Amino acid sequence: MSLLGGIRPPIAVLSVLLLALAGITALTLGRAGQEAVPQAIKSSQQHFAEDGAIALRASIDESVTDLTRTAGLFSAGEPVPADAVLDKIGSVYQKWMGTAVVEISSGKLLAARGENLPLTAIDRGALADEDGLAPRMVRLENGETRLLSFALLTWKGQPQQLLVASGSLRFPGISLGKFRSIAVVGQDGKVLSTDGIPEPEQVLTDLQRDEVKQSNKQLRSFATTAAKKARAHPLKSKEPGSGGFLGVSGHLTGERYLGERAVAGYASLAGPEAGKATVATRLGLAVVAMVPVAEDPTATSSSAFGILAAAALLLIGGVTVFLLLRTVQRPLIQLFLEGRRLTRGDLERPVSVPRRGEAARIGAALERLRRQLLGAPADTQREPGRRRRFGSRTLLAVCAVLLLAWSAPLMLLLNRAGDTVVVPQQLVNDQRERTDTLTDRVRRALNEGHADLTSVASLMGDRTEASDMTTVLESTLNQHARYQSLYVLDAQGKVLAEAGGDPRSPSGKGPSDEAIRVVDEGGKEPVIFGTAEVPGREGAAVVGEFRIEFLNSLLKRPGLGAVRVVDEKRRVIGANTGYREFEGLPNGRLKALAEGTGQKVGLSPRPSGVLYRGGGDGIEIAAAAPFVGGGAAGSLRWTVLSWQPASNLAIPEYSLQNRTVLAGLLGITAAAACLGWLHIVVVRPLRHLADQAEALADGDRRTVLYPRHHDEVGAVTRSLELLRQQLPTGTQRKRDGVTAGLAGRN
Known part of the structure; x- marks a missing residue:
C-alpha cells in the first residue's frame, strides 16, 4: 500500500x-492571563531600553564625528592658536564637559576649557596606531565615567596637536516619567551612569531611603544579567524573522517588593545598519531601563476553560x-x-x-x-x-x-475582548514618554544639523575660491547622511559653491533669516532648509537641505505604532509609514490631542497620553509631544504624535482572544x-x-x-x-x- x-x-x-x-488548547488557553505583569508591559520596557540605546549610540557617534570633522576643517586652513580652536568649538557646540589641546611630542597642555581632563590616561605613543584615536572611557576621582574623544590638528611646519573632548555617558533627552530609572552598563556589568534614581542621602524618610536602596540593588542585578546577555550575537538572540531592533535586546523581571515588581528592558548599542559597526558600538555598552509595576492580584485566571x-x-x-x-x-x-x-x-x-x-x-x-x-x-x-x-x-x-x-x-x-478591556496605565505612560523621547531625538537631530552648518559657515569666511568651498561642502556631505545637498548663497541668492543634489532655494532670493524652515514646493515631499550665516561675507550663508528620508528614519521605532510629525497647522511633515505631503491627521481626536499638548498661545507645551475607547476604531493608545527646548529647531513648533490599537499589544484579554481564535x-x-x-x-x-x-x-x-x-x-x-x-x-x-x-x- x-x-x-x-x-x-x-x-x-x-x-x-x-x-x-x-x-x-489545554496549555495555551489555560495559561493565558495568568501573569501578574502583562507581557505588553515587559515588551514596552524592552522598547524603552532600545530607544535609550539608539539615542546614546547616535549621541556618541555624532560627537566623535563633529570633533573629527571640526579638527579637519581647522587643519585645512591656516594655523590657529589652541585657545581660538577651543573658543570656536565652544561657541558652536555645547555637548562636551571639557575640551583641551595637547602638543603630542612634548605632552604640553596648550589650552583647556571646562572640567579638568585626565590627560595622564592618554598614551601619546599609541596615537600613531590605527586605533590610537579611538574613544576610550576613563573614571574620574569622583567615580563618574567620562568618554574621551580625540582628533588631530595638523599644520605644515608645526608640531602635531591633539584635540581632546570629554563627554558624559548620560542619555540625551530621555523622558523617564516619575518612577523609571535608566543606566549605562559596561561589558563587565558595572553601572557607569544612572538617571532617575536619587541618592539615598537626598530622600527624607526611612521608607523612601529603603526603596532607593532596593532600586539600586535591583538595578545592579539587572545590569549584571544584561551585560551577559548583550554579548550574544543579535541574530542568535532573537526569533527568526522577528526584525525590529538590530542589536541584542530583551526584558527581565525582578523581585517583588511592597506589592510591586521591578521590570526592566535591556539593549546593546547597535549600528544604524545591520552588520555595520560604529565608534559607539565598539565600546561594548548596554542600556538597562527599569520601572516598578504594581502586580494585579486579579490577573490570574482559571485553567478551566482550556x-x-x-x-x-x-x-x-x-x-x-x-x-x-x-x-x-x-x-x-x-x-x-x-x-x-x-x-x-x-x-x-x-x-x-x-x-x-x-x-x-x-x-x-x-x-x-x-x-x-x-x-x-x-x-x-x-x-x-x-x-x-x-x-x-x-x-x-x-x-x-x-x-x-x-x-x-x-x-x-x-473569549471576545470588548470595549471593557483593562489597559494598564503603564502602557499609556510608556507611549507618552517614548513619544516625548522621540520628539527630543528629532529636535536634537535638526539642531545637530544646524550646528554642523554653523561650524562650516564659521570656517567658510577664510575661503574665497569656489573649489575650496566645494571641498569643504563635499567633506561635510560625505560625513553626514542627513543632507540632500549643501551650497553657499551670496546676499543676492547666487550659488557660489554646491555639493550633492541641485539647490532648491527660490531663485533670485537671498538666504533666509530663519535657521530652519519648511517649504512646500508642490512636489511629493516637504523641503526642509537649514541656513547658517557666513561671518564677514556680507549676507552670504551656508544652506543645507535635509533629506526627508533622514527625518522619517528617526521615527521608525518598534512598538510605537503609527508616528507622524506635524507642523503648527497640523499638517504632516514626516512619518514612519507612507503619507502624502502636508496631509492632515487621520481623525479629529488626534488633531485635538495635538492641540491639547500646549502648542497654542498662552499654554505651556507638554506631552500627553490618552486612551481612546469607541469611535469605530476600538481601543486605541495615543500620545503627542511638542518640540520643547532651545536650538534652531525650537522655533518650528512641531509636534510628534503616535498611536496604535490596544489589540496589537500583549494584554491578557487580547492574548486570550487571539489564542482562542488560533485554536x-x-x-x-x-x-x-x-x-x-x-x-x-x-x-x-x-x-x-x-x-x-x-x-x-x-x-x-x-x-x-x-x-x-x-x-x-x-x-x-x-x-x-x-x-x-x-x-x-x-x-x-x-x-x-x-x-x-x-x-x-x-
Missing part, C-alpha cells in the same frame, strides 16, 4: 492533529474518528478482503455486503459477480433499489460539521486538510468505482478497470478487473448456449 494514499493515513493524521490540538475546550475536542474528535473507522475504513478493508477471496476462486461463501454507501453498492456488485461466476445470467441479478443514501460524502460532511461545531465558536464567539483556526485547518485529503484519495475514487462495479455486474464486459492509486480502493479495482477477465463475454455465452443446444438434440 502507498504510504501517503489509502484510508489509514488521513484518519491517523487527523487523530494525531486533534490530540495535539487538544494539548495545545481544559473544558480540550475535553470537548477529545470527545468530538473521538466521535469523528470512530465514524470514519466504522463507516469508511472498516467497510473498505472488508471489500478488499472479499474481492481478493473471489479472485482466488473461493466462490462458495456469499459476499459480506456492507450496510450503506458506496461500499454497499460495491459489495452488492461483488455478490452478483460471484453468482455470475457460478453460472447465473447477468440480467437476472438486478436489484430494484440500490442503497445510495448516506454515502461517504454525507459522512464526511457530518464529520466536518462536528469539528466545525467545536472550531466555529472558538473562532467567532468565545479555532487550527481546528478548521486540521479538519479541512484531513477530510479533504480523505475525499480526494478515497471517497471520490470509491464513488467512481461503485459505478464501474455496478456496470460490470450489469453485463459491461468491455470496460477495463484501471486502479488510480496503490491503496485499498486500487486493490478492490484490481480484484474487479480480474473478475471481469474471468467472466464470459456475450459471444462466449451465445456460443456456449448453441453448443449446449446441439448436445441436447444429439
Whole structure:
C-alpha cells in the first residue's frame, strides 16, 4: 500500500492533529492571563531600553564625528592658536564637559576649557596606531565615567596637536516619567551612569531611603544579567524573522517588593545598519531601563476553560474518528478482503455486503459477480433499489460539521475582548514618554544639523575660491547622511559653491533669516532648509537641505505604532509609514490631542497620553509631544504624535482572544486538510468505482478497470478487473448456449 494514499493515513493524521490540538488548547488557553505583569508591559520596557540605546549610540557617534570633522576643517586652513580652536568649538557646540589641546611630542597642555581632563590616561605613543584615536572611557576621582574623544590638528611646519573632548555617558533627552530609572552598563556589568534614581542621602524618610536602596540593588542585578546577555550575537538572540531592533535586546523581571515588581528592558548599542559597526558600538555598552509595576492580584485566571475546550475536542474528535473507522475504513478493508477471496476462486461463501454507501453498492456488485461466476445470467441479478443514501460524502460532511461545531465558536464567539478591556496605565505612560523621547531625538537631530552648518559657515569666511568651498561642502556631505545637498548663497541668492543634489532655494532670493524652515514646493515631499550665516561675507550663508528620508528614519521605532510629525497647522511633515505631503491627521481626536499638548498661545507645551475607547476604531493608545527646548529647531513648533490599537499589544484579554481564535483556526485547518485529503484519495475514487462495479455486474464486459492509486480502493479495482477477465463475454455465452443446444438434440 502507498504510504501517503489509502484510508489509514488521513484518519491517523487527523487523530494525531486533534490530540495535539487538544494539548495545545489545554496549555495555551489555560495559561493565558495568568501573569501578574502583562507581557505588553515587559515588551514596552524592552522598547524603552532600545530607544535609550539608539539615542546614546547616535549621541556618541555624532560627537566623535563633529570633533573629527571640526579638527579637519581647522587643519585645512591656516594655523590657529589652541585657545581660538577651543573658543570656536565652544561657541558652536555645547555637548562636551571639557575640551583641551595637547602638543603630542612634548605632552604640553596648550589650552583647556571646562572640567579638568585626565590627560595622564592618554598614551601619546599609541596615537600613531590605527586605533590610537579611538574613544576610550576613563573614571574620574569622583567615580563618574567620562568618554574621551580625540582628533588631530595638523599644520605644515608645526608640531602635531591633539584635540581632546570629554563627554558624559548620560542619555540625551530621555523622558523617564516619575518612577523609571535608566543606566549605562559596561561589558563587565558595572553601572557607569544612572538617571532617575536619587541618592539615598537626598530622600527624607526611612521608607523612601529603603526603596532607593532596593532600586539600586535591583538595578545592579539587572545590569549584571544584561551585560551577559548583550554579548550574544543579535541574530542568535532573537526569533527568526522577528526584525525590529538590530542589536541584542530583551526584558527581565525582578523581585517583588511592597506589592510591586521591578521590570526592566535591556539593549546593546547597535549600528544604524545591520552588520555595520560604529565608534559607539565598539565600546561594548548596554542600556538597562527599569520601572516598578504594581502586580494585579486579579490577573490570574482559571485553567478551566482550556481544559473544558480540550475535553470537548477529545470527545468530538473521538466521535469523528470512530465514524470514519466504522463507516469508511472498516467497510473498505472488508471489500478488499472479499474481492481478493473471489479472485482466488473461493466462490462458495456469499459476499459480506456492507450496510450503506458506496461500499454497499460495491459489495452488492461483488455478490452478483460471484453468482455470475457460478453460472447465473447477468440480467437476472438486478436489484430494484440500490442503497445510495448516506454515502461517504454525507459522512464526511457530518464529520466536518462536528469539528466545525467545536472550531466555529472558538473562532467567532468565545473569549471576545470588548470595549471593557483593562489597559494598564503603564502602557499609556510608556507611549507618552517614548513619544516625548522621540520628539527630543528629532529636535536634537535638526539642531545637530544646524550646528554642523554653523561650524562650516564659521570656517567658510577664510575661503574665497569656489573649489575650496566645494571641498569643504563635499567633506561635510560625505560625513553626514542627513543632507540632500549643501551650497553657499551670496546676499543676492547666487550659488557660489554646491555639493550633492541641485539647490532648491527660490531663485533670485537671498538666504533666509530663519535657521530652519519648511517649504512646500508642490512636489511629493516637504523641503526642509537649514541656513547658517557666513561671518564677514556680507549676507552670504551656508544652506543645507535635509533629506526627508533622514527625518522619517528617526521615527521608525518598534512598538510605537503609527508616528507622524506635524507642523503648527497640523499638517504632516514626516512619518514612519507612507503619507502624502502636508496631509492632515487621520481623525479629529488626534488633531485635538495635538492641540491639547500646549502648542497654542498662552499654554505651556507638554506631552500627553490618552486612551481612546469607541469611535469605530476600538481601543486605541495615543500620545503627542511638542518640540520643547532651545536650538534652531525650537522655533518650528512641531509636534510628534503616535498611536496604535490596544489589540496589537500583549494584554491578557487580547492574548486570550487571539489564542482562542488560533485554536479555532487550527481546528478548521486540521479538519479541512484531513477530510479533504480523505475525499480526494478515497471517497471520490470509491464513488467512481461503485459505478464501474455496478456496470460490470450489469453485463459491461468491455470496460477495463484501471486502479488510480496503490491503496485499498486500487486493490478492490484490481480484484474487479480480474473478475471481469474471468467472466464470459456475450459471444462466449451465445456460443456456449448453441453448443449446449446441439448436445441436447444429439
